[in-house]
Amino acid sequence: MLAEPAGPVGLVLVRGAPRHLSHAPAAIEIGAVRLGGWQVHRVVPAPAGFPGYAAHLVQINFDLWLAPDVPVPPWLEVGFAFEGGETHRPVVVDAVPRAAGGPQPETGFTVDRHLSFVATPSPAGHDVHLPGISAPVRVFGRGSGEIRWRLGDPEPGSYTAWITVLTAADATEVAVTASARYDLPPAVTFGDAPATVPRTFRLDLAARAADVAASPATPPRAAGPGDPPRVFLSYAHEDSAHIAKVVALAEFLVSCGLDVHMDRWDLEIARDWYVWALRQLKAADYVLVIASPACRAVGDGETDDTRNRGLQSEMSVLRELVHTERSRSTRRILRVVLPGRSPDEIPLFLQPHTVDHFRVDSFSVEGAEDLVRVLTGQPPYPRPAGPADVIALPPRPS
Incomplete structure (x- = not known):
């Protein structure tokens, strides 16, 4: 057929x-x-x-x-x-x-x-x-x-x-x-x-x-890793150099096996960018907010309504998420500082100095290890496994 x-x-x-x-x-x-x-x-x-x-x-x-x-x-x-x-x-x-x-x-x-x-x-x-x-x-x-x-x-x-x-x-x-x-x-x-x-x-x-x-029921396949985490990049169209760095980060994360989404790869049709941002932010396991001067200006409401409209849509949704589900948002919304940028360029509502941010020194595992470990759930120092029972201590002699 x-x-x-x-x-x-x-x-x-x-x-x-x-x-x-x-x-x-x-x-x-x-x-x-x-x-x-x-x-x-x-x-x-x-x-x-x-x-x-x-x-x-x-x-x-x-x-x-x-x-x-x-x-x-x-x-x-x-x-x-x-x-x-x-x-x-x-x-x-x-x-x-x-x-x-x-x-x-x-x-x-x-x-x-x-x-x-x-x-x-x-x-x-x-x-x-x-x-x-x-x-x-x-x-x-x-x-x-x-x-x-x-x-x-x-x-x-x-x-x-x-x-x-x-x-x-x-x-x-x-x-x-x-x-x-x-x-x-x-x-x-x-x-x-x-x-x-x-x-x-x-x-x-x-x-x-x-x-x-259909074949007879077979034993389930050995459990493997689940679908890779879905990652959404929220960033300002600062200039061509900044956009190139954001794209390099996205491509590096793709090479790590992550399911990465960004506006550059979703320009196939004219769309309502607020609705698009809402769907992306709700579907993402992690949202990476990329620090830059325009990012902070938009996040802090200090930019003209006619500029960075896509990012304004994304930031409005992020503000609502931070306000309504603070604990989950702190774990899910990750502040990322690329080479040449500063934590001071993170919007204030995302608490640039009191919540962890992630520096990316290069687009490699060595240069972005902390970020990759969080996205993939691989801590640098795994907690040791203890015995099944709590240790039993003998009484001291009287």
């Missing part, structure tokens, strides 16, 4: 300072991510633990097209958001490829009754064939309505991924919004920032391919 043709997911260039989509000059050719036909199989029987849902196995195909003279971006992220009714919203249960730090061989999988992909050594006894992967890959969003893959050093050509997804049992189609993002050096983009034009299409669930029988 093929999805309704969705057309290309266009990759364009937009100016970093104005927060709206603008087409780059036609002479700048940066390529495109294009969707291919998808296959949809019903998984039977449906999992007993999800009443009102139907289960599907979906093959996702897409191509990365780049002109011969366009450099390969250091990373590419492709995402698919599934939309449905309020009572039985779509959920992506599992996905392959999974996170990998390097090349992976081609692999076969079966789908068990938990809708999990289980690797199988038998070349003929599998439901899913996943081609080999030549570059690092990370996956985000399992257990939600959106799945995203981030590929390191992607090569132009075709890519295949598989997901298991739950939809309302009576649904005959589901809306899917596809998007892509990546970054290129300023010298290549002439000062513009890469962005995407999301495309929404209808995935037909009725005229599906052959059903797939």
